[in-house]
Amino acid sequence: MTDAPNTNAPRPAAGRAGTRRELPEHFKAYKHVWVAVECEHGIVHPVSLELLGEGRKLADKRGVELAGVVLAGDELTAATTAAAAFEHGADLVYTVTDPILAHYRNETYTRALTDLVNTHKPEILLLGATNLGRDLAGSVATTLQTGLTADCTELAIDDEGSLAATRPTFGGSLLCTILTLNYRPQMATVRPRVMSLPPREPGRWGRIVEQPLALAEEDVVTKVLRFIADRESDKAQLAYADIVVAGGLGLRSAENFQLVRALAEVLGGDYGGSRPLVQKGWITADRQIGQTGKTIRPKLYIAAGISGAIQHRVGVEGADTIVAINTDPNAPIFEFAHLGVVADAIELLPALTRAFQAHLSVNRLAG
Amino acid sequence: MHIVVCMKQVPDSAQIRVHPVTNTIMRQGVPTIINPYDLFALEEALRLRDRLGGEVTVLTMGPPMAEESLRKALTFGADRAVLLTDRAFAGSDTLATSFALAAALAKIGQEFGPVPIVFTGKQTIDGDTAQVGPGIAKRLGLNQLTYVARIADLDPDAGTITVERRAEGGLQVLSTRLPVLITMLEGVNEMRRGSLDDAYRAARAQVVRWSAADAGITELARCGLKGSPTIVKKVFAPQARAEKVQQVPTADRGTDELAVDVMAAIFRTRPTVEEDLLRFAAGQ
Ligand SMILES: Cc1cc2nc3c(=O)[nH]c(=O)nc-3n(C[C@H](O)[C@H](O)[C@H](O)COP(=O)(O)OP(=O)(O)OC[C@H]3O[C@@H](n4cnc5c(N)ncnc54)[C@H](O)[C@@H]3O)c2cc1C
Numbered sequence: 065m066t067d068a069p070n071t072n073a074p075r076p077a078a079g080r081a082g083t084r085r086e087l088p089e090h091f092k093a094y095k096h097v098w099v100a101v102e103c104e105h106g107i108v109h110p111v112s113l114e115l116l117g118e119g120r121k122l123a124d125k126r127g128v129e130l131a132g133v134v135l136a137g138d139e140l141t142a143a144t145t146a147a148a149a150f151e152h153g154a155d156l157v158y159t160v161t162d163p164i165l166a167h168y169r170n171e172t173y174t175r176a177l178t179d180l181v182n183t184h185k186p187e188i189l190l191l192g193a194t195n196l197g198r199d200l201a202g203s204v205a206t207t208l209q210t211g212l213t214a215d216c217t218e219l220a221i222d223d224e225g226s227l228a229a230t231r232p233t234f235g236g237s238l239l240c241t242i243l244t245l246n247y248r249p250q251m252a253t254v255r256p257r258v259m260s261l262p263p264r265e266p267g268r269w270g271r272i273v274e275q276p277l278a279l280a281e282e283d284v285v286t287k288v289l290r291f292i293a294d295r296e297s298d299k300a301q302l303a304y305a306d307i308v309v310a311g312g313l314g315l316r317s318a319e320n321f322q323l324v325r326a327l328a329e330v331l332g333g334d335y336g337g338s339r340p341l342v343q344k345g346w347i348t349a350d351r352q353i354g355q356t357g358k359t360i361r362p363k364l365y366i367a368a369g370i371s372g373a374i375q376h377r378v379g380v381e382g383a384d385t386i387v388a389i390n391t392d393p394n395a396p397i398f399e400f401a402h403l404g405v406v407a408d409a410i411e412l413l414p415a416l417t418r419a420f421q422a423h424l425s426v427n428r429l430a431g
Numbered sequence: 432m433h434i435v436v437c438m439k440q441v442p443d444s445a446q447i448r449v450h451p452v453t454n455t456i457m458r459q460g461v462p463t464i465i466n467p468y469d470l471f472a473l474e475e476a477l478r479l480r481d482r483l484g485g486e487v488t489v490l491t492m493g494p495p496m497a498e499e500s501l502r503k504a505l506t507f508g509a510d511r512a513v514l515l516t517d518r519a520f521a522g523s524d525t526l527a528t529s530f531a532l533a534a535a536l537a538k539i540g541q542e543f544g545p546v547p548i549v550f551t552g553k554q555t556i557d558g559d560t561a562q563v564g565p566g567i568a569k570r571l572g573l574n575q576l577t578y579v580a581r582i583a584d585l586d587p588d589a590g591t592i593t594v595e596r597r598a599e600g601g602l603q604v605l606s607t608r609l610p611v612l613i614t615m616l617e618g619v620n621e622m623r624r625g626s627l628d629d630a631y632r633a634a635r636a637q638v639v640r641w642s643a644a645d646a647g648i649t650e651l652a653r654c655g656l657k658g659s660p661t662i663v664k665k666v667f668a669p670q671a672r673a674e675k676v677q678q679v680p681t682a683d684r685g686t687d688e689l690a691v692d693v694m695a696a697i698f699r700t701r702p703t704v705e706e707d708l709l710r711f712a713a714g715q
Contacts, residue, residue, distance in 0.1 A: 083471075104599045136503030145572040168598065169605075170565070170575045195597055202565030204531060214525075214560035228664065234442070234557055237449050240666045247660040285574055289593065293601040306707060318540045332711035342618070349618050356556065364697065364704050374669075385701045387693070403696050404676040407689060415690035423694060424712035 074093045076229030087246060098186040099154070100177065101132045102196055103145045104168060105291075110261065110304065111192030113152045115254055117262030118219055119190055120153035125221040131186065135176050137166025146272055151264045156271040156390045158184065164281055167288040168196050176204040176277050181208060183275065186228050190219070193253035199341035201253050211244030212251040214266040217258050218380075227252065236355045236378040248353040257303050257382065302351060308362045308383075310353055311341065312376075314390065314409055315368020318346040323413035324368060330420050333362070338370050354379035366416075368409035372397025389413075432485035433585050435539055436509070436550045437532055437567065438469035439494050440500040441557045449668055465500045468552025470622045471615040475582065476550050477508050477623065483587060486510040488539060488546075490603060492531055505633035507625040512572040517643040522656030525558070529566025530653050534573060535646045547587065547609040553578055553616055561614070568612035576605060577614045585700050623653060656682065 099119045102109040116132065123130035132149030134157055137143035146157040160176045177200065181189065189204075191197040193215045205212035218230040222243070227250040230241045244250040302308065309331065312322040321341070328335040334349040336358065353360055355375040361382035368389045370376060377400055380386060387403035389409045398404045405412065442461045450457050467474075476487045482554040487506040491497050501512035515535045523531065540546045549568075554561035561577070568575035576594050580602060584593040593606040597616055643654060652658060679696050681689055698705040 102599075107600075109599065167603065170568075170577075174569075194599060195578045196599065198561045199565060199575070201555075202525075202560075202562040203569050203575065205562070206526065206566040206569040209526065209660070212525065212560075212562055213661060214558075214562060222664075232559075232669075233560075234447050238666055239669055241664045243662045243664050244660050245662055246697055286576075286605055287604055289606055290604040291598070291601050292595070292604065331679050331708060356559065360462075363707065378669075383523070384714065385704065387697060398676045399679075400672055401676050402674065402700060403683065403693070404678045405689070405693055406678065407681055407686075411686045412690060412693070415686045416693060417439065418687065419690040419694045420708070424708060427712070 087248075088251045089137070091246075091248040094185045096128045096131055096132055096184075096186050097126065097188040098131045098158075098181075098190065098208050099149070100191045100200070101134050101145055101149050101157075102192050102194060103134070103136060103141060104196065106141055106144070108145050108148045109192055109194060109281070111194060111254065111256040113148065113319075114256070114259040114261050115190045115192060116149060116152040118254070118259045119188075120262065122188060122219060122221055122227070123155075126187070126225065128187070129362070131155065131184075132157040133177065133180060134159045135165045135173055136161050137163050138147045146267055147269075150270045151266060152262050152266075153239050154270055156187075156273060158275060160275050160277050162277040162279070164277065164279060164284060166292070168199075168254040169284065169286050169288065169406065170199055171284055171286055172202055172277075172279060173200050175279055176206060176275075177204050178207045179277070180275055182247060184273070189249040189251045191251070191253045193255040195397065197253055201251060204367070205251050206287070208249070210249060210251060211242075211248040212253070213242045213244070214253050216252045216254050219252060219254070219302075225372050226250065232355060232378055236374045255359050257361045260361070302334045302336050302353070303358050303360055305334035305360070306362050307364045308336060308353070308360055309333060309366045309368070310336045310338070310370060311368045312338040312370030313340050313407070314371075316369075316410070318344070321346050323410065324419070327366070327413055330417050330424070331364075333364070336360070338373075338376055367397060367401070368413055370397055371395050432479065433488065433544045433546050434479060434485065434548045434550065435488045435490055435536060435546050436469065436473045436476045436504070437490050437536075437563070438473065438500065438504065438552070438590075439466045439491060439555050440464070440497040441466045441555055463496070463499070465503055466552055466555045466557075468554055468556070468615070468617055470552070471617055471619055472550035472552050473504055473507060473509065473615070474620045474622045475613075475615055475681050476548070478620070479548070479582070479585065480510075483585070486543075488513060488543060489604035490515065490532065490535055490539065492516070492523075492528065492535070495640075498640075501638050502633050504638070505636050506630050508629045511543065511639065513639040513641060515641050515646055517654075519643045519648075519654045519667070522659060523654060524659035525560050525566055526660055527654055529563050529570055530658060531643070531648065532563065533567050533570035535641060536567065538646045545610075547590070547611070548592075549573060549579070549610070549612045549669040551612070551614050553614045554582060557677050564612060564614040571610075571612070573612040574607040575612050576607065578616050579613050580616045580619055582613075596692045621712065624630045660693050 101112040132154040213229040309328040365383035551564040578597040
């Protein structure tokens with residue numbers, strides 16, 4: 065009996081029960097790499113473009129085509145989403161355009177995507193690990209009875225041509241590489257900001273393959289009644305901010321956390337924190353950085369009073385420059401920070417805010 | 432209304448250590464807890480029961496020791512606990528897990544009455560996949576509502592439910608028909624303490640214990656390692672970074688001086704940051 069049955073976590077490694085057998089005959093026709101391109105309210109989710117960059121590499125390695133999958137409610141959305149897919153590396157785009165798909169619903173999207181897979185047979189299918197992507201991926205994998213590896217941090221093609229999907233497990237303490245050997249497609253999700261955005265090639269174009277959806281609105285049980293957009297002030301741009309200042313328990317109080325916000329504001333960045341701050345209610349859950357929060361890739365990350373536990377580390381490792389302020393010279397954060405300052409963050413943060421403010425205003429006047 | 436909450440006993444991963452040589456998880460002495468996300472699901476189920484009547488059954492698949500977590504759930508006020516435990520489930524990935532849990536749910540429906548609502552947490556903290564809930568829903572043909580922030584309306588007689596679901600940039604208000612599977616978002620409620628009565632009841636309660644056969648599972652090839660399309664090829668520790676941290680000296684520095692040093696060190700390390708900042712300041 066495993067302790068972690070419903071996970072992709074360590075189980076006996078391949079070779080015991082999971083020996084590589086010949087791929088069943090009916091799966092041999094499965095070819096090409098697909099990326100589901102997520103688009104809600106007319107906005108293509110950046111994670112899809114990041115995945116196209118990754119998918120391009122996998123497709124090239126396999127010597128196959130890269131396809132984007134676009135499920136849209138109207139022609140305009142389909143066209144703009146397809147264009148984004150082509151400009152970020154897709155050779156072709158499968159589109160299903162139907163008013164039924166205007167808003168995400170599990171039923172309709174699962175049906176559209178599984179129909180596409182069954183018709184055109186991809187060997188690899190990638191989705192963003194967003195709420196939409198995870199909801200959809202879980203249903204599609206179950207419907208197709210195939211393997212799905214969640215929240216991968218690395219995708220590669222192994223020597224035998226299989227998708228080798230690496231993901232953190234046990235809260236980031238370990239990594240494991242997972243294969244889906246005898247089933248197709250091989251499915252994986254990847255969180256936003258884990259892969260880098262491929263350069264956009266304006267004007268790049270490819271083939272569009274349309275597929276109808278044989279589903280009537282009357283047959284769809286779930287209805288979208290309304291969409292309550294987040295207030296502007298609630299919209300954390302954290303995952304995509306160039307500069308992020310974050311605080312941890314070392315700040316000791318919600319009042320002191322304001323020092324983090326003040327510095328972030330002067331730097332034109334966004335702010336976040338470690339998980340205990342969410343539990344204490346100092347910050348909202350969408351501001352949590354790390355394994356169970358957001359992954360970030362800013363140019364500059366300033367961590368104040370954060371110990372640097374593995375679960376936090378995996379969310380910030382993609383940052384260009386990590387600056388750690390911590391009173392404890394032995395804090396684990398100093399093992400992966402680029403710049404370390406052994407100091408009291410409660411004193412240093414306001415001083416840093418003043419220093420940047422002064423520097424920026426002087427240089428602004430000079431410039 | 433009969434509500435089932437699927438939950439999982441997980442190692443408290445904050446306390447997990449990795450063996451430095453073998454790269455395996457050292458489980459000895461690591462306490463286990465109810466997956467924290469599942470508590471939001473359990474509390475929501477208990478609230479519905481308190482309001483509408485009926486009962487809450489908690490279900491887990493795991494080793495015999497997972498019974499502890501079920502008892503804990505009983506002390507919070509759950510009415511019945513079912514432990515699905517069998518060697519045949521060892522090594523299950525998410526697909527095999529949802530197969531077994533779906534079978535147990537079907538059996539629960541037969542034994543203890545129809546189940547219009549199944550709850551799970553949004554994901555577990557050890558696997559983090561968020562796949563088991565959707566897998567169960569698909570197998571049982573339940574309408575699926577994931578990342579639910581609030582149950583806005585539930586009409587058991589009409590068999591309808593309206594929820595607010597977390598989506599990109601806002602909340603989707605969705606209505607659907609029972610039976611449903613709901614995965615609850617974190618932070619939406621707070622687990623009750625449970626009464627003394629519940630504690631007494633939990634101590635005496637019989638946890639229903641089912642093997643694969645008890646749950647009516649005949650296709651053992653769809654369980655455990657055999658029924659798992661994903662194969663773990665290798666497990667390894669994250670690599671330490673070669674680049675060493677550069678410490679900003681703090682001796683003999685007042686706070687304001689130190690701040691200027693830190694700023695200078697940042698600009699030295701990453702000159703583009705200064706350019707970006709100046710551009711931002713100019714644009715303000
Ligand atoms: C399943 C799971 C998932 C998790 N996911 C996440 C996640 O996504 N993100 C996350 O962050 N955590 C996550 N955690 C929690 C993680 O393990 C740590 O507990 C957490 O990151 C610690 O937060 P912290 O560094 O703020 O607090 P602490 O570990 O308490 O560290 C506080 C630090 O502040 C320093 N300090 C104290 N006073 C000062 C001062 N005046 N000035 C400067 N420094 C000071 C201390 O030296 C210490 O290093 C997760 C845990 C689990 C089990």
